Amino acid sequence: MSTTTHRITLIGLGTIGMSMAALHLSRDNTIVDVFDTRPDFEDYLVKTLPSFLASPNSETGSHPGEVASLVSSGRLNIHSSLATACASATIVQEQGPENLDFKRSIWKRVESLAPASAHFWTSTSGIAASAQQQQLQDKTRLLVVHPFNPPHIMPLLEIVPAPETSPERVEFAREYFSIPGSRHRPVVIRKEIPGFVGNRLAFALLREACHLVQEDVVTAKDLDTILMASLGPRWAGNGVFESYQQGGGEGGIGAFLDKLGGTMQEVWDGLGQVSVAEVKEKVVQQTDEAYGTSISEETRWKKEERLREFLKVQTQRY
Amino acid sequence: MSTTTHRITLIGLGTIGMSMAALHLSRDNTIVDVFDTRPDFEDYLVKTLPSFLASPNSETGSHPGEVASLVSSGRLNIHSSLATACASATIVQEQGPENLDFKRSIWKRVESLAPASAHFWTSTSGIAASAQQQQLQDKTRLLVVHPFNPPHIMPLLEIVPAPETSPERVEFAREYFSIPGSRHRPVVIRKEIPGFVGNRLAFALLREACHLVQEDVVTAKDLDTILMASLGPRWAGNGVFESYQQGGGEGGIGAFLDKLGGTMQEVWDGLGQVSVAEVKEKVVQQTDEAYGTSISEETRWKKEERLREFLKVQTQRY
Structure with missing residues (x-):
């Protein structure tokens, strides 16, 4: 699995989203597509992402040239439309507002834009996958991947499927975070419950x-x-x-x-x-x-x- | 305070007691007197204490000669009677059975044997000082000093006075564990409550x-x-x-x-x-x-x- 290239679309690049971008970019088999609705998104990303990417031993944590080099090498693509962001995704992961209506409508739109095989991951800390998937044609593809702050450092990822999520989709997410050498520790939660574990x-x-x-x-x-x-x-x-x-x-x-x-x-x-x-x-x-x-x-x-x-x-x- | 020599009597040398002995012996201004009722006490101490005293970088953790050298230098005194163990104490600290009758009767005996100025500390995790002090003439001298296992390493000491314990006795205990360079962190709990904090x-x-x-x-x-x-x-x-x-x-x-x-x-x-x-x-x-x-x-x-x-x-x- 580690030889396959994964293409991850991130929707919502607040603090958790930036940290998630850094997590995915720290691996050598990923391409990351990012989308956010804030008007100054590109400037904000160029300014903010470097401090999440810097090596732990860096004195300042600031490498302003790093985003430009990730973009020019094709590892990072900055999008101004959801459609282009999702077009080639292996995985679509959202860190948007914690609001059920938002989650339902974004997944409905994403389903119409992303490849039929793409995995849908929500970083929510509070809204179960079974509630978010209501407007999807294919309810088997959505699951919670709940990180702990900051995800690019903290090892835990709680994988919380809905009853309708397919076991293969759960196993794919668990395996994604289990590659040898990864410091991350995915744990599958067996039942949906408020606050997860x-x-x-x-x-x-x-x-x-x-x-x-x-x-x-x-x-x-x-x-x-x-x-x-x-x-x-x-x-x-x-x-x-x-x-x-x-x-x-x-x-x-x-x-x-x-x-x-x-x-x-x-x-x-x-x-x-x-x-x-x-x-x-x-x-x-x-x-x-x-x-x-x-x-x-x-x-x-x-x-x-x-x-x-x-x-x-x-x-x-x- | 750190220039005063404290003489600490430990009653009950199970695992917590051994670790407490190591804690007190790690300081340079202490003499430790130990007493336990088990028949093979001295052999047991000689065999068990070294692994608590060993330096963190030791390969084996075993220094069988160390107890003998502590005894010969006068830093450690092994007693076969409670009376001699308590006779010169600055502090008497018990790690005996978690049993109210035992606690009450041991403190009554200790009060008749130790100097009138000696501080009485109980390492209990469950029996409040106010319950233990019932048979004391001077109820102001007893307080809980609850360690976390293993106390020679774990920094926390919960100091839990009874309403009748004197503030000076509380402050003495807090200061004892607060000397510069100590890794220990004493915290005074303001009210007696089951399980402390x-x-x-x-x-x-x-x-x-x-x-x-x-x-x-x-x-x-x-x-x-x-x-x-x-x-x-x-x-x-x-x-x-x-x-x-x-x-x-x-x-x-x-x-x-x-x-x-x-x-x-x-x-x-x-x-x-x-x-x-x-x-x-x-x-x-x-x-x-x-x-x-x-x-x-x-x-x-x-x-x-x-x-x-x-x-x-x-x-x-x-």
Whole structure:
């Protein structure tokens, strides 16, 4: 499969779209076609894409000539019409607004413009493929490929098919991200569910975090310190089940649940059942106070470098 | 404070106790007195402690002569009576059984044996200081110092006072773990609550993880992959509030909650409300299948080295 050239059409080049473009361009068997409705699209792309393409060891992250050279070599094509963008696609991937009407109508248009064999991927974090595919003639070709920000660095891709999506289309997406040497880790989710898996886990933890701040058990900043000083590095090294399997001593997670099941049930039964509306004010106030309300490009760049370092440590085999 | 010599008595030298001994011995201003009721205590200590003391770059992790040299230099004293172990303590720290009757009676005995100024720290993960201090004459001296496994590597210490604990005792514990150059990060929790903060956050995520496995949305192994490929490395770099502050774009976590509050509330309202008993069978079966039921010393050692590497990346300032 890695010898086949894939032609990927990206619709919607906001932050996630730019990062997705960088992900696809980092492979040697791709041609990327990009389309966005913003009037200054080409200028914006030329200005913005380079910082996503730069090597992790670059000092500045800025290579202004790189887009021009990708265009002249034919690796990157900038389109001002959806029709030309989709005409030769192997894969069409959208990162448009999170709005069901938009998704349904864009896929209907794409279906009329792209080759009949093309795969349709949506980067949505919230709108299931089964809802998006309603106006398609061929409902078997659409599935969710949900990345985590920023996708050109973060390994996870949640592949979430609708019941009508064909298994071959699911396998194609999984294989696309599984080529040897890729740092990406596609995982197929077996049922459509709000938030898929990654965000459900994040939101479950966040709800309790908001509850503890709301109840003055801990400040937002101290809670972040707790997470970074314990669970973050633990779960960067091993998942939650593997951690309890190994932390439980003899007998693994079964023994752990036998020993601590009472405490765990007490905590589960007492978890905060808060609403977004009731926790928002205090959480926003404490978070703004702790971190300020803006982040510089330089800081963002250094954070991304650190994320790459974590992932390098993570993939050290033993 | 770092020039004062602290004399720490450790009661209970299981895995956590051994790791705690290594933590205290890694500092240059400590004398450590150890006491445990197991009949082969001294042999066990000589055999077990070295692997906790070894340098992270050691090939084997085994330095059998090290305990003897610590003993002969006076840094480590092995006791066969609680009375001699406590006689000169600045701090008495217990890692005994998680049993309220045991905790109450050991503290009563310790109070009769230790200097009146000594600080009493319990490493409990589940029994509040206010419950443990019931039989003490001076209830102001006891507080929880809850480590995360393994404490000689993992930075977090949750300091959880009872309402009757004196603020000076809390500040002493916080300062003890805050000396310049220490990798440890003490955090004071403002209210006693089951599971404190770290385990509440872990258990909140674990409950949803168990629910998703129980409902066949994802396998235990795939869920672990999802966590390692997204939230683990993210939260190793920044806490949950800081991550949303910066991932929310302009306007930070406030804008994020405005934009995604509907989806988040839908996920919050739909989180699994499962019991330990109903999820246990499938979770244990899938976890055993994915990881086996035992872990070799060598693998454990390599995992610890990787954890140290994550923490090294984490403390790179920017």
